[in-house]
Amino acid sequence: MTEKASPATDRVRTAEMIAAACLATDLGMGFPFEHGLHATLMAMRLADLANVDADTASQTYYACLLTYSGCTTDAEESTRIFGQSMTEHLTPVEHGSRAQSLAGVNEPCLRSTPHW
Incomplete structure (x- = not known):
């Protein structure tokens, strides 16, 4: 008999979807694998050291992860050129x-x- 997963474990979290996009962007842009995830981890460590509140930590997490997801990831290089x-x-x-x-x-x- 197979067990049915509970609704809580069946859902995909937003963070997991963005992290997957971040990994795909790393591959597509030629960055080292998990480049965006490492940058996000560093940002979260800095937020922890700065003792920011939970809302600010959440905003930091998503802002950093989204920066390394998709076409914005090479914005710094593009700004240098254009x-x-x-x-x-x-x-x-x-x-x-x-x-x-x-x-x-x-x-x-x-x-x-x-x-x-």
Whole structure:
């Protein structure tokens, strides 16, 4: 006879879903595996050392984990290449030539390349 799991153990926690997305992002972005989880662990240790309240600790946990989940994970690198406002380099794709569309990407990349 098989036992049926209780509803409490059958649920997937939000934290588990975000952690899974974080792991997938590590693989997709070429970061070391569990990079985002380690950063979140460090943030939580700092929150613990700072004796923050439970709400602040929870916000710290999710903010750090979400930072390393999805497309925001390379935001620091993108800012270095494209500058503070990435939107100023975007060009419409559907109403321009291929060269015009790529101009929004190429020009900032060339500016960030060191000139030897």
